[in-house]
Amino acid sequence: MRQNPERRTALIDAAIEVLADQGARGLTFRAVDTQAGVPIGTASNYFANRDALLTQAGQRVFQRLDPGPAVVGEALTLPRTRESVDRLMHEMVERITAFRSGYLAMLELRLEATRRPELREVLTKQIRDNVQENIDFHLASGMPGDADTVVMLYLSLNWLILERLTLPDVFGEDRAAALISAAVDQIVPPQ
Amino acid sequence: MRQNPERRTALIDAAIEVLADQGARGLTFRAVDTQAGVPIGTASNYFANRDALLTQAGQRVFQRLDPGPAVVGEALTLPRTRESVDRLMHEMVERITAFRSGYLAMLELRLEATRRPELREVLTKQIRDNVQENIDFHLASGMPGDADTVVMLYLSLNWLILERLTLPDVFGEDRAAALISAAVDQIVPPQ
DNA sequence: AACTTACCACTACATATGAAGTGGTGTCAA
DNA sequence: TTGACACCACTTCATATGTAGTGGTAAGTT
Numbered sequence: 001m002r003q004n005p006e007r008r009t010a011l012i013d014a015a016i017e018v019l020a021d022q023g024a025r026g027l028t029f030r031a032v033d034t035q036a037g038v039p040i041g042t043a044s045n046y047f048a049n050r051d052a053l054l055t056q057a058g059q060r061v062f063q064r065l066d067p068g069p070a071v072v073g074e075a076l077t078l079p080r081t082r083e084s085v086d087r088l089m090h091e092m093v094e095r096i097t098a099f100r101s102g103y104l105a106m107l108e109l110r111l112e113a114t115r116r117p118e119l120r121e122v123l124t125k126q127i128r129d130n131v132q133e134n135i136d137f138h139l140a141s142g143m144p145g146d147a148d149t150v151v152m153l154y155l156s157l158n159w160l161i162l163e164r165l166t167l168p169d170v171f172g173e174d175r176a177a178a179l180i181s182a183a184v185d186q187i188v189p190p191q
Numbered sequence: 192m193r194q195n196p197e198r199r200t201a202l203i204d205a206a207i208e209v210l211a212d213q214g215a216r217g218l219t220f221r222a223v224d225t226q227a228g229v230p231i232g233t234a235s236n237y238f239a240n241r242d243a244l245l246t247q248a249g250q251r252v253f254q255r256l257d258p259g260p261a262v263v264g265e266a267l268t269l270p271r272t273r274e275s276v277d278r279l280m281h282e283m284v285e286r287i288t289a290f291r292s293g294y295l296a297m298l299e300l301r302l303e304a305t306r307r308p309e310l311r312e313v314l315t316k317q318i319r320d321n322v323q324e325n326i327d328f329h330l331a332s333g334m335p336g337d338a339d340t341v342v343m344l345y346l347s348l349n350w351l352i353l354e355r356l357t358l359p360d361v362f363g364e365d366r367a368a369a370l371i372s373a374a375v376d377q378i379v380p381p382q
Numbered sequence: 383a384a385c386t387t388a389c390c391a392c393t394a395c396a397t398a399t400g401a402a403g404t405g406g407t408g409t410c411a412a
Numbered sequence: 413t414t415g416a417c418a419c420c421a422c423t424t425c426a427t428a429t430g431t432a433g434t435g436g437t438a439a440g441t442t
Contacts, residue, residue, distance in 0.1 A: 023216050158350045390437085
């Protein structure tokens, strides 16, 4: 098992692209090698088997989806209004939508998780923590709404993103943007 | 190309199971033959290629998810209250969740649609019509809420189902059920 | 400066899996 | 007897995996 961390990360990122492009079943050592532009056999030297590749890709997607301290810090300076929530939700959806391959890879992994208990555990923990973080942050920020509000936004906006990334013409570009605001309007309680 | 319609339907239903079990990439003629319990080569005699199998599976899932006149008729006898909406949503989620393989197959097809324009068109039309039917039905039923209400329920409950079917332990069984009601509470306007 | 050790990139091979398609045979019914 | 279908076998092709082996480079040692 090789150690070089940059190369390792590059391979995992390549794996994410492969997942998005070709699906979970298309994720092979060779496909990752090709995507990463490294010689055949390299990925095989870095990961014991496909499972390792899958779980590490799952973790990496979350790592890359993390908004980072800049965004979080900025959010805390906003007034505690529904308008601020609206703005934050737009930002979040755009940020996630922009990482198309990551989101699609995540969906592939979810489906793969129905067949692989180990992967399922890893993903369950990640998602659970992620939801909880969102709830904690929302409550700490003093924005209007409770834990259920956050969960509802999580549910509806996730499917909205899925819809945009898989069947963009179901709702058009504009309608999808309007639906973000509609979600906030309906879900976040008046102050 | 063979004609026998029962056998054809049986093969498409087998394809749905294969999609759910093994993913889009696992959908091969042989896998369908095996799943359907027919001799190798049969599916190949009924469908010109994989694309035909995929698109027909997509249509079939919707066909099988259709609630049927009994449910629709009953819904129209309900009082026009938020409680009725709550009940209908529970029914719908249960009905869809019960057809696990169909829903998972649908998700596989969505992801596959990112790579296949033809499939994408078919699915886009199906989903669009489906959403529109839901809106029309809701408005015709006189239940509280407008078109946006229906869309929001569509978004949030779909992701809730996805969560239950792929990572059931993120929200437990009970919490998931409670979230259906929470969605209705937050999204359907007071009367 | 020469030697040693460890790590890594890359290549190549042995093996396995499984898919597609086609053509042929048997069977039943009109 | 002719046509449609079910079933089966064989060929061809494509692609995966895991591992062994080769050579290069960098760092530390004597």
